[in-house]
Amino acid sequence: MTYDVLPQRGVSIEMNAKTASEAAEPAIQFRNVTYSINGSAAQAIVSDIALTVSAGETLVLLGRSGSGKTTLLKLVNRLLLPASGQVLVQGRATSDWDPIRLRRGIGYVIQDAGLFPHFTVAQNVALVPSLEKWDRCRTAVRVGELMTLVGLDPGEYADRHPHELSGGQRQRVGVARALAADPPILLMDEPFGALDPVTRAELQREFSALARRLGKTIVFVTHDLREALLLASRIVLLEKGRIVAAAPPQEFLRIQHPEVQAFTSSLVPLPGASA
Amino acid sequence: MSPFTFFLEHRAEILEATATHLSLVLIAMAFAIAIGVPLGMLVVHRPALRNLALGLASIFQTIPSLALFGFLIPIPFIGGIGRRTAIVALVLYALLPILRNTYVGLTGIDPAVLEAAEAMGMTQSQILWRVRLPLARAVILAGIRTATIITIGVATIAAAIGAGGLGTFIFRGVAMVSDAVILAGAIPAALLAIAADLLLGWLERRLKIS
Numbered sequence: 001m002t003y004d005v006l007p008q009r010g011v012s013i014e015m016n017a018k019t020a021s022e023a024a025e026p027a028i029q030f031r032n033v034t035y036s037i038n039g040s041a042a043q044a045i046v047s048d049i050a051l052t053v054s055a056g057e058t059l060v061l062l063g064r065s066g067s068g069k070t071t072l073l074k075l076v077n078r079l080l081l082p083a084s085g086q087v088l089v090q091g092r093a094t095s096d097w098d099p100i101r102l103r104r105g106i107g108y109v110i111q112d113a114g115l116f117p118h119f120t121v122a123q124n125v126a127l128v129p130s131l132e133k134w135d136r137c138r139t140a141v142r143v144g145e146l147m148t149l150v151g152l153d154p155g156e157y158a159d160r161h162p163h164e165l166s167g168g169q170r171q172r173v174g175v176a177r178a179l180a181a182d183p184p185i186l187l188m189d190e191p192f193g194a195l196d197p198v199t200r201a202e203l204q205r206e207f208s209a210l211a212r213r214l215g216k217t218i219v220f221v222t223h224d225l226r227e228a229l230l231l232a233s234r235i236v237l238l239e240k241g242r243i244v245a246a247a248p249p250q251e252f253l254r255i256q257h258p259e260v261q262a263f264t265s266s267l268v269p270l271p272g273a274s275a
Numbered sequence: 276m277s278p279f280t281f282f283l284e285h286r287a288e289i290l291e292a293t294a295t296h297l298s299l300v301l302i303a304m305a306f307a308i309a310i311g312v313p314l315g316m317l318v319v320h321r322p323a324l325r326n327l328a329l330g331l332a333s334i335f336q337t338i339p340s341l342a343l344f345g346f347l348i349p350i351p352f353i354g355g356i357g358r359r360t361a362i363v364a365l366v367l368y369a370l371l372p373i374l375r376n377t378y379v380g381l382t383g384i385d386p387a388v389l390e391a392a393e394a395m396g397m398t399q400s401q402i403l404w405r406v407r408l409p410l411a412r413a414v415i416l417a418g419i420r421t422a423t424i425i426t427i428g429v430a431t432i433a434a435a436i437g438a439g440g441l442g443t444f445i446f447r448g449v450a451m452v453s454d455a456v457i458l459a460g461a462i463p464a465a466l467l468a469i470a471a472d473l474l475l476g477w478l479e480r481r482l483k484i485s
Contacts, residue, residue, distance in 0.1 A: 077394055103396035114391030118409045127395055177395070187394075 025091050027185055027217035028053040028076055033085035035071055045071045046241040049085070055184070058211050058218040060228040062263065063238035069221040072238070073187050076219060077106045089185070104128055107178030107186040107216075111193045113170040115162040121147070121173050122158040128181040146176040151206060168199040175207070179214070188220045192227070204230055225263045229253075237263070281455040289444070293463045296440035299358065299430045300467075303365035304423055311370050311422075312415060315377025316403060325378065332371035340429045343367065344436045361430070361438030368429050369422035376418025380411030413483040420475035427468045431460065441467075 030051040036044040046068035053059050061069040074080040075087045078094040086093045089102060115124045122143050123130075129139045147154040150172040162170055171191055178186055192200045192207075208231050211218055222228055228235050228249070235252045237245040239259045247255060253264055282289065318325035335343070343364045347354045353363045384407055392402045434442025444460030 079390070079394060100396045100398055103394055106394075108391065108394035110387055110391060110394075112385075112387035114385070114387035114389075116388060116392070116406060116410075117385075131396060131401065174391075 025055070026052045026088075027055040027090065028219065029086075029088040030072070030075070031086045031088065033072075033075060033082045033087055035068075035075060035080060036083050044083070044241055046075075046238075049243060051236065051243065051246075053217060053219060055217050056215050057233045058220060058231055060220045060222060060232035060235045061238060062222060062225065062228045062235055064223060067238040068241040069223075069238055070189055071241075073189055073219060073221050076185070076187055077103050077108060104132065104181060105183045105185065107180075107183045109171075109174045109178045109186070109188040109191040111190045113162070113174035113191075115170055115173055115177070117162050120159050120161055121152070121165070122154075124162070124173055125176045125180055127177055132181060142180060143176075146179055149179070149210070150176045152176070166199075167195050168203060171195065171203060175210075184217060186214075186216050186218045188218065190222055191220075193222070193224075207231070225267060278455040278458045281459060285459060289441075289459055289463060292439065292441050292443060292460070293467070295438075296427075296430055296442075296464065297467065299361060299365065299433060299438060299440055300423065300426050303362050303369060303426055303430070304419070306362070306366045307369035307373055307422060307426075308419060310366070311373030311418075312377050315374050315381065315415075316408070318378055319381050319403070319407070320399070328374060329371075329378070332367075332374050335367040336371045340364070340368065340432045341435060344432060348436060356437045358433075358438045360436055361433035365426050365430060365433065369426050372418045372421040372425070373415070374418075376421075377411070377415050380414030380418075381407045383414070384410050413479055416475065416479045416482055420472065420479060423471045423475060424468050427464060427471060431464050 028051075030049045033046065033049040034044050035046050049072065051072075061072055063069045071080060075082055075094070076089060078097065078099045081095055086095070088094075089097065089106070094102060116127070119127075125143045125146055126139050129142060134142070143158070144154045147157065152169060152172055157165070157169070162173070165173065174191065178188075192203050195203065204227055211231065218231075220228075220231055229252075232249050234246065234248050236243055237252075237257075237260060245252065245255050245257050245260050252260065314328055318328055338346070344360065347360045347364055348356065354360050381403070388406065388410075389402065392406050397405070430438075430440055431442035431445055434440055434446050441460040441464045445457050445464075448454070448456030448458070448460065
């Protein structure tokens with residue numbers, strides 16, 4: 001363990017990105033994880049999950065509604081604890097982590113953004129720094145950096161409230177908030193799912209570029225194969241709580257599994273487009 | 276005697292009764308808020324205690340007010356004739372709307388906001404103080420407004436157990452079969468209720484977050 005990776009004032013995001021991808025230890029590891037609501041194996045939501053997420057990769061969990069994608073995500077930041085098996089984050093089981101410490105080191109972005117309606121944009125972005133008691137100056141600098149990073153002019157948007165923003169802008173704030181304390185891991189649960197198609201495509205493109213620059217370990221949940229192909233360094237397909245396929249995007253399309261084919265056949269060509 | 280001349284001749288007495296009435300209401304509301312709001316916060320994560328507290332408060336609410344004053348008289352320490360008993364009864368009456376609105380306000384928050392708060396590493400007490408409470412304050416205030424209006428009305432009946440206030444005119448007027456005397460109690464009580472409603476309604480709108 002080296003200590004020169006601790007974020008310092010003014011440290012650029014790119015620098016921290018490098019240290020994340022250099023770490024040898026896997027960022028997240030699922031060891032035969034089963035989760036069920038009341039502990040009965042028959043009603044397991046995810047069963048027997050074995051999965052390693054390397055530092056710096058963008059892993060996309062793909063699946064239909066109810067396939068257990070969100071459950072896997074919540075097992076990482078201990079919003080849920082496994083019924084059996086272990087989830088290791090940076091080498092330590094989530095059950096051994098102090099949940100508060102664990103979560104402050106993991107960014108979380110959800111579909112409805114979940115911004116605090118009584119906070120301004122700047123206060124929302126500064127949430128984790130304020131919980132971590134950063135000084136005012138360092139927080140202000142960081143908020144400015146992040147708003148610029150996600151494409152929101154701080155001068156124009158810092159003092160607005162979430163209800164004064166469009167859905168796409170709210171989602172940008174959600175991403176900025178998740179990145180505020182520079183966590184090595186980012187969890188994203190269908191972050192662009194509620195946006196109109198044009199805004200969604202715009203945010204997907206921007207986020208894909210951002211993700212490459214940041215070099216963070218990202219676990220991204222979606223039911224949209226297009227989105228998975230665009231963002232993933234590896235796609236993991238879930239069906240009824242089990243992993244049925246895992247491969248980088250190009251190989252993924254060639255997998256001969258009925259559920260994979262169900263997804264690839266959803267990539268219908270545009271009506272009227274020439275074949 | 277017309278109500279108007281009665282008002283003029285007894286204005287000092289009416290004013291004094293109004294002041295007594297207002298002080299009964301304010302003291303009772305202070306206690307009811309001091310009990311109801313923290314209790315509402317306490318039961319957010321305690322379903323058993325929540326059912327007990329809301330159940331008890333509902334029972335108090337269903338007892339007719341005159342009967343509640345009567346019940347309290349023989350009880351040692353809090354009972355007897357006079358202001359103290361009246362205030363205890365008024366607090367019991369005001370408790371339900373405050374407790375229920377506090378609980379509803381604290382729990383009726385967008386689940387995405389609460390999920391994000393938890394996932395960002397906020398502790399339960401940080402979520403309560405920094406997220407739930409600020410977002411619930413308009414709903415809590417609506418409960419306080421309802422409770423205040425109920426208390427202004429019920430406090431007129433407190434005169435029956437010797438607590439004074441505007442009810443003294445109403446009871447006296449009923450006994451004397453005099454509209455003028457009844458109105459000398461009823462009109463100021465109604466005006467107090469309207470004023471409280473307007474003031475707290477204005478405050479509530481200011482606290483509301485879009």
